[in-house]
Amino acid sequence: MxxxxxxxxxxxxxxxxxxxxxxxxxxxxxxxxxxxxxxxxxxxxxxxxxxxxxxxxxxxxxxxxxxxxxxxxxxxxxxxxxxxxxxxxxxxxxxxxxxxxxxxxxxxxxxxxxxxxxxxxxxxxxxxxxxxxxxxxxxxxxxxxxxxxxxxxxxxxxxxxxxxxxxxxxxxxxxxxxxxxxxxxxxxxxxxxxxxxxxxxxxxxxxxxxxxxxxxxxxxxxxxxxxxxxxxxxxxxxxxxxxxxxxxxxxxxxxxxxxxxxxxxxxxxxxxxxxxxxxxxxxxxxxxxxxxxxxxxxxxxxxxxxxxxxxxxxxxxxxxxxxxxxxxxxxxxxxxxxxxxxxxxxxxxxxxxxxxxxxxxxxxxxxxxxxxxxxRGDGMYEIVGRNNRFAKIFGLRIDLDRVERLFADEGLAVRAVSADEQLLLFVLADRFLHRVHARAGSLFGLPLHAVRVHAVAEFPRTSNGKPDNAALVRHAELLAHAASATNTGATDTGVVDATPDTIRSLFAELLGRPDASPDDSFAGLGGDSLSYVEVSLRLEQLLGALPRQWPTMSVRELAGLAAVQTSEPVSADAPDVSAAGAPVASSTARPAARSGRGRRRMPRLETPALLRSIAIVLVVGTHANLFTAPGGAHLLLAVAGYNLARFQLADVPGRGRVRGLLKSGAQVVVPAALWIGAVGLITGGYAATTALFVNNFTGGARWSDQWQFWFLEAIVWSMLALAAVFAVPQVDRLERRHPFAFALGVLALAVAARVLLLGGVGAEGTERYAIETVVWCIALGWVVARAATVWQRILVSALALASVPGFFGDPAREAIVVAGVLLLVWVPRIPVARMLVPVIGALAGASMFIYLTHWQVYPPLENEFPALATVLSLAVGVVVWKGYTFVVARGGAWFRRRRAAARRP
Missing domain, CATH: 3.40.50.12780 (ANL, N-terminal domain)
Known part of the structure; x- marks a missing residue:
């Protein structure tokens, strides 16, 4: 009424x-x-x-x-x-x-x-x-x-x-x-x-x-x-x-x-x-x-x-x-x-x-x-715990008894407790882990990393027969400590925190994209060969071995990799990691945990990152007279082509490819032009044409210091050419429909141009460094990245064996390039000693800056102290890389603040 x-x-x-x-x-x-x-x-x-x-x-x-x-x-x-x-x-x-x-x-x-x-x-x-x-x-x-x-x-x-x-x-x-x-x-x-x-x-x-x-x-x-x-x-x-x-x-x-x-x-x-x-x-x-x-x-x-x-x-x-x-x-x-x-x-x-x-x-x-x-003594009040069955998690007040009732209504025996802003759920068999973890996220609106699911042999009770929730909390703490110990450093075991939120935060931090969402991918966010080394190493720590196509996988899909990876338990009392990303008790569900296995396997790094670090060491060591192993720079070109196909030419929507190519080109041009220009002004050693990346067209046929940056010129002009080509919608659509065939066509054109310009297979003098005669190295790496089947990889291997020999007239040099390309084709990841991971990561990430700066570092030392010249060249490049990225980050923040201030009424 x-x-x-x-x-x-x-x-x-x-x-x-x-x-x-x-x-x-x-x-x-x-x-x-x-x-x-x-x-x-x-x-x-x-x-x-x-x-x-x-x-x-x-x-x-x-x-x-x-x-x-x-x-x-x-x-x-x-x-x-x-x-x-x-x-x-x-x-x-x-x-x-x-x-x-x-x-x-x-x-x-x-x-x-x-x-x-x-x-x-x-x-x-x-x-x-x-x-x-x-x-x-x-x-x-x-x-x-x-x-x-x-x-x-x-x-x-x-x-x-x-x-x-x-x-x-x-x-x-x-x-x-x-x-x-x-x-x-x-x-x-x-x-x-x-x-x-x-x-x-x-x-x-x-x-x-x-x-x-x-x-x-x-x-x-x-x-x-x-x-x-x-x-x-x-x-x-x-x-x-x-x-x-x-x-x-x-x-x-x-x-x-x-x-x-x-x-x-x-x-x-x-x-x-x-x-x-x-x-x-x-x-x-x-x-x-x-x-x-x-x-x-x-x-x-x-x-x-x-x-x-x-x-x-x-x-x-x-x-x-x-x-x-x-x-x-x-x-x-x-x-x-x-x-x-x-x-x-x-x-x-x-x-x-x-x-x-x-x-x-x-x-x-x-x-x-x-x-x-x-x-407290200062008059402030302090919360020290809960005396009932409610928990405050991510701002939501969760009734733990109701959590158990909701699962019981679905035929699942679950015990719920809470600690450290996390919902801890316990089940009686491993087979319920995935279902309960996924269901908890949808039922309670919590981020999945705030939910942990564990399997136990039975639900503990106190001496008077009541549920012993304190024992469950202690057990969860034990599992968390054991899992933390297992996952210290870069491991390829299981995942504890490999959730969409943690991976999204990782992308936001390393790519400077706080707007990253769970549906974004590394390539879609503008990731490139300069940033992928650090990102891939961090992802390896979270997820273990990464699939070849990880740059185009969304954050959600990457987090889903945790669902198909499990870790080795470290002891009878230490858990392994469940497919749901939650520690799993091993007392009954996994008898093998009692075997005392605790070995930590060697981390496995992506082959492109390892090759970048090896190649830049070969380049610097050869120039500094520490050893003679030429071929590293051309191998770097092949790796650059491989990464270019994975990142800048990833299947991202709209005109993202063109923007990615132009952005990546600028990331090479700006620091290189600043360094070359500054050195040229101070020493007079470089002409303006070198700083402007046009020496390839003006440098002549004789080797001089102006040719030292041929490698960077080849990469930059290739990116600019591809940006122009892919700005044509028909070309872009054709490549998306037939990526491997398109890459093969590009390689065929590049090799044909090389043969016609050289009048044969071999190159001499600066012909080995001219853009028009080395672009086939980039195209070869592109084809490797697009080879998705065994037969395609066999074909690419044959093409490498056919196109590289004879170009340098130096079998040892050619062997280095061929070996690197074959590793790219057949070995996606390579195990390395754990202690070498940060060194390899730094060298791979700084490879461009090492190449850029080593010309000014090694010459005074190469005759008397070649080892010192090599190490110092590598170290200076890493320091310059770190300094440049720091300044760019600060400058970007300053620019955003100024732009916001300018837009303020």
Whole structure:
């Protein structure tokens, strides 16, 4: 039966009419304009109090609907607007039967201009009895689908918003950018506290690792943003410390315990850059916040939750019933540990497990948090554990008992515990590992690396027959330590942290692409032969042996490699690694673990990386008179062609190939031109034509110092020519359809041109270094990369044996090139001593810089100290490489900051 609304609603938008309230991609909206939209939406919702479900999104329409519903007295139930969470929404609809569902249509995002935001009225009135104070219903556990909702009153929402504004000193000059979803109480509290304080919000759905997010931040002149612990992991991986954000005044953190050392790092950064880092503590049952750590204490008191918010108070209930009250007993034992109990006007009215509960008034007066805490000597409160079966993981409150029930409903016996911000699941057989790991991710909305699944012989119990969860936690810690020991260094055993998140972070770090997503690949992100060495070595550490096609595999696909690799157990008590990426107990499921196998196999490096390091040593050692083994530079050309096909000519969408070729060419030209030009100006040893990479066309037929960089000229001009060719769509499509045949055609043309220009097979003098007569080496490497079948590899091997001999007139030199090419064809990875891995990686990564600089290093030493000349040449090249990459990284960060500043209004 409909009930007329005689309840005074809650108005949160309290800024002056002329001040900006919301900013979106479409423009600004003042509080006056927001007021008009709220009034219009109130008319649409009607005067009868009804339960309004809103699909959350950081966009205009959901915010307007939320504010209008509150003002009209309609209780609000926020749900996740992600299409992938539709099953969860449907379950809530079925259980709690909302009267109105406000959602985005299928054709446009919520809040988009002309979008499909709509109010679906499921009935004209309401079938619920709604308590006059009921303002909002909030899920206690994020996306776990818990049937229990938190009943919040108008006083709860307002008091907490005002308290947050109070301790953050929010005012009209403050502008937050949205980083958390509206259906999450922390994200909603950012909206509430800023609007009630007269501040404003920049609404965006972008992630903090998206470069465009920071452009929006700068353009809006935002002063703050909020994050959960995972947010700050991503920020550090994306180089947040290098960003210049002159308008940033406050960063807030909640949603779980942040590592104390990371807290200190951000606090120190804030002290240096002029912003406050505010750590906060809360639960949905307390509307949002219960405590905060004053910014001045963020470093010295890192790890604590701070003090109660204005209007709130804590006490600690010890097991024996004694209490420590923060307000009345300041002299009590500061080390006493007990359950943290909170009192304040923001404590919920109670829970709702069914629609009938909507009519209830307040059923609790204080909140028993379920956290074990102590009051420290400095007056700060510190959480030391949990005394119930709830866990806070990545900002989501997970009911561990419900986790077990959900799996039981699917016929799976699972025990759930939590430690160190991870969900630990235990099963009774290996065959359930993959299923439980994958299902956990979809059920609970957690990153897969936050879920660990283990197999045990039986579930442990205490002496009185109760589940021994502490024993499971200890067992998980043992497995983690053993797996960590097994995977120290570059190994090709199993994977513990080879998840989409860790691989995405690796790409973001090493490729300078914080916008990398799980669907991106190394090649698609612009990876090239200059960056692949370090990336491949790091991936080898995570995944073990890599397939030949890894550069074109997406982050998800690379993480999936962990599902087909297992490690050797290190002892009877140490686990191996499951296909799900989780340690697997070996006590019963894997009897072989008792054999005591603990041998660590030699790491296996990709052949192109090893060949690059060997070839550059051959080049430098030969030039420095340490030995005589020419042929290394031409082998490097073949490896360059191989990598060019894998990276710049990978099957990436659109015009990515042309951009990749031009970018890679620039990465060679810029440092080489700077070095050659500087040396030429200082010593007069190089002409301008050499620094401009045109010596091939002007250098003449006699060898001179101007020919020293023929190798780099060949690579650069080949890339430019290919960029021009692949800019023709028809050519690009032809190569994609027939990659091996296309590469064969290119090799045939290159060899034919070589023979015609030389008038035969052999080359003499500078003919061995001219672009037109060495480009076949690059084409040969290209064909090797495209050989996918055994017969194709046999054909390529025959072509190598046919095309190389006779070119130099030196069988030993030709043998080096042929041997290297055959290794590329038939041996994708080569085992090497573990201690050599970092050396090989450095030499391979710095090979271009070693080649570039060694001409100035070895000559004074080559006659008397050839070994020293060789080692010093290699070392100088590595140092220059490291220095150049450091300067480029810093320069790129500076450029991005200047660009953002220039775009700021």
């Amino acid at each position: 409909p009930i007329r609304s005689d309840v005074a609603g809650l108005a949160l938008a309290r800024g002056r009419v002329e001040h900006v309230a919301l900013l979106t991609d479409e423009g600004e909206l003042t509080f006056g304009g927001l007021r008009d939209r709220i009034d219009a939406r109130r008319l649409e919702l009607g005067a009868t109090r009804r339960l309004v479900m809103i699909e959350g999104a950081n966009a205009l329409e959901p915010v307007v609907t939320y504010l209008a519903a509150l003002e009209a007295g309609h209780p609000v139930l926020f749900v996740d607007g992600d299409p992938q969470r539709s099953a969860h929404r449907d379950a809530l609809v079925q259980r709690f039967d909302p009267d109105v569902i406000a959602s985005a249509g299928d054709e446009a995002d919520a809040g988009a201009a002309g979008g499909a935001w709509r109010l679906d009225e499921r009935r004209l009135g309401t079938r619920h009895t709604l308590h006059p104070e009921l303002a909002m219903l909030a899920s206690t556990s994020g996306s776990t689908g818990s049937p229990k909702l938190v009943r919040l009153s108008h006083e709860n929402l307002l008091s907490n918003a005002v308290a947050i504004g109070d301790y953050l000193n929010l005012g009209t000059a403050d502008r937050a950018i949205t980083t958390l979803p509206l259906h999450y109480c922390y994200g909603l509290s950012v909206v509430n506290s800023h609007l009630v304080s007269g501040g404003s919000l920049r609404l965006t759905e972008r992630s903090v690792v998206d470069g465009e997010f920071w452009n929006e931040f700068a353009e809006a002149g935002a002063t703050s943003f909020a994050g959960v612990p995972y947010t700050f992991e991503m920020l550090e991986a994306a180089g947040f410390a290098e960003r210049e954000l002159p308008t940033l005044r406050t960063i807030t953190q909640a949603g779980g315990r942040l590592d104390p050392e990371r807290t200190r790092r951000f606090a120190r950064l804030g002290r240096e850059r002029g912003f406050d880092f505010v750590v906060m503590y809360g639960q949905t049952e307390a509307t949002a916040r219960m405590a905060y750590l004053p910014p001045a204490l963020a470093e010295s008191a890192a790890g604590s939750i701070g003090v109660p918010i204005p209007g709130g108070r804590f006490r600690i209930d010890m097991p024996a019933g004694a209490t420590t009250d923060a307000a009345t007993d300041a002299q009590s034992d500061s080390e006493a540990v007990g359950e943290l109990v909170y009192q304040g006007p923001n404590v919920m009215m109670g829970y709702a497990e069914e629609p009938a509960d909507f009519a209830m008034g307040r059923t609790i007066s204080e909140l028993r948090t379920g956290d074990l805490a102590r009051r």
